[in-house]
Amino acid sequence: MAAATPAEYISHHIQNLTFGQHADGTWGVAHGAKEAAEMGFIALNLDTMFWSLLTGILFCYLFRVVARDASIDKPSRWQLCVEMVVEMVAGSVRDAFHGRNALIAPLALTIFVWIFLMNLMDLVPVDFIPFVSHLVGIEYMKMVPTTDVNATFGMSLSIFGLMVYYGIKVKGFGGFFGELAFHPFGKAFLPINLVLETVSMLAKPLSLSLRLFGNMFAGELVFVLIAALIPFWLQWALSVPWAIFHILVITLQAYIFMMLTIVYLGQSHESHD
Amino acid sequence: MESVVAFSALAAGIMIGLGALGAGVGIGILGSKFLEGAARQPELVPMLQARMFLMLGLTDAVPIIAIAFAALLMFANPFLGQVG
Numbered sequence: 001m002a003a004a005t006p007a008e009y010i011s012h013h014i015q016n017l018t019f020g021q022h023a024d025g026t027w028g029v030a031h032g033a034k035e036a037a038e039m040g041f042i043a044l045n046l047d048t049m050f051w052s053l054l055t056g057i058l059f060c061y062l063f064r065v066v067a068r069d070a071s072i073d074k075p076s077r078w079q080l081c082v083e084m085v086v087e088m089v090a091g092s093v094r095d096a097f098h099g100r101n102a103l104i105a106p107l108a109l110t111i112f113v114w115i116f117l118m119n120l121m122d123l124v125p126v127d128f129i130p131f132v133s134h135l136v137g138i139e140y141m142k143m144v145p146t147t148d149v150n151a152t153f154g155m156s157l158s159i160f161g162l163m164v165y166y167g168i169k170v171k172g173f174g175g176f177f178g179e180l181a182f183h184p185f186g187k188a189f190l191p192i193n194l195v196l197e198t199v200s201m202l203a204k205p206l207s208l209s210l211r212l213f214g215n216m217f218a219g220e221l222v223f224v225l226i227a228a229l230i231p232f233w234l235q236w237a238l239s240v241p242w243a244i245f246h247i248l249v250i251t252l253q254a255y256i257f258m259m260l261t262i263v264y265l266g267q268s269h270e271s272h273d
Numbered sequence: 274m275e276s277v278v279a280f281s282a283l284a285a286g287i288m289i290g291l292g293a294l295g296a297g298v299g300i301g302i303l304g305s306k307f308l309e310g311a312a313r314q315p316e317l318v319p320m321l322q323a324r325m326f327l328m329l330g331l332t333d334a335v336p337i338i339a340i341a342f343a344a345l346l347m348f349a350n351p352f353l354g355q356v357g
Contacts, residue, residue, distance in 0.1 A: 011348055033349055211334035214341035221344050256330040 006228040013126060013224045016148060017047040017140045031139065045148055052145035055117040059110070085113060089258065096262045099269030101166070104262060111155070112258040115212065118145045119250040122220055123243055126227045146216045149209070156209035159261050163204070167268035179271070204264055208257065215253050219246050277352050285343035292336030299332040 011033060018036040019029050020043030029046070030036035036043065066082045075083070089112055093105045121143045133141040145151040167176045180197045181190050219242075226238045307325045311318045345351070 007348075014348060207334060210338045210341075211330070214334070214337040214339075217341045217344065218337055252326055252330050256327060259327055 009228045010221075010224050012140070013130070013227075014142070014147075014221065015140045016045040016142050017138060018043045019046050020044060029139070045150055047140065047142050048145045048148040048151050051121060051143055052118060052151055055121070055145070056114055059113050059117055063113075085109070092259060093262055096259065097266040097269075099170070099266060101265070101269065103162075104265055107162075107265075108258050108262050111261055112254050115146065115155075115257050116251060116254040118151070119216060119254060121145075122147075122216060122223070122246060122250065125239075126220075126223050142220075144216055144220055146212055147220045149213050152209035152213040153205075155212075155257075156205040159208065159264065160205035163201075163264050163268045166265060170269050171271065175271070204260075208260055208264075212253050212257055215249055219249060274353075278350070281346045281350050281352060285346045288339045288343040288346075292339035296333055296336040300329060303328055303332060 015033050015036065017029060018039060019027070020036075020039030021027050022030075022035065023038050030039060030043070062078070063082055066076075066079050069076070070079055086109060089109045090105055093108050097104050124143060129143050130141045142148065164176075167179075171179065180201070181187075181193055183193060183197060185193055222242055223239065226235065226242065230238055303325060307321055310321050
């Protein structure tokens, strides 16, 4: 698939495989950014769905196999690896979460490993999988689900839902809304309190998802730019250092998402004071 | 139409530049405090390093969001469709 100009190559590589209803009423895959935008809100990004489900199933399967075959005297290497990750997550939860909830640690583990695996797809060279998928007839393929705002917002809105749910469950309706209305200033400043607290509450899922999206999108965009603008014999000179730096960014972003989830859920379990 | 494109290019440049400025100063201060703390108490370095990376990711977040929006302006400008 040879694009005529670098700009075309770049816009081709940042376009998702969007499935939805065309302007004329038929259902199908979009053939361009404009068509994808015309499909509206209910359009589905098939490549995001596929890769996020694949990495999620891989994570569940891997951890299940290790748990099932776990042995104390002769641990396999995968078991040691999984144990390291679980210990790290358990330590973080123990440090940051001061309530009693059996959901938090598995949730944190899932968030960390799943986001890490999804981000890890970014290290696969830009054209490898789109080339293969183009041979099969699929026009667009973005392998990194977390470069799609839909994926990151899906995760952060679920966390937001959990925050509100646990806030109401632990503090009661009155306690939850009381915290929104009476902090940080006293009861006299109710409207100001409400505005401040609502904005800060809404900023949490927004920043959570956009942080992950921004980091991953910028990283993928740099890879695409290197692929588009540098001749093939110079590719290694730039993409290898960026990939090495990106390994740090991938792990860091997954860790930050996990830590902030733990902290936000901890905040909804304990009172403001 | 041309002015929309011109102003979008300018906006993208300003967003990335100011974001880089903020990120650079913030992370510089963060790193210097970390080194100071590490020099005072070398036994705390692992814990301090973990917290420093956490803070680094948080400080980097908004400048990188700005870069993502600047990239959006460069490659899929939403303002173009509103003109004419």
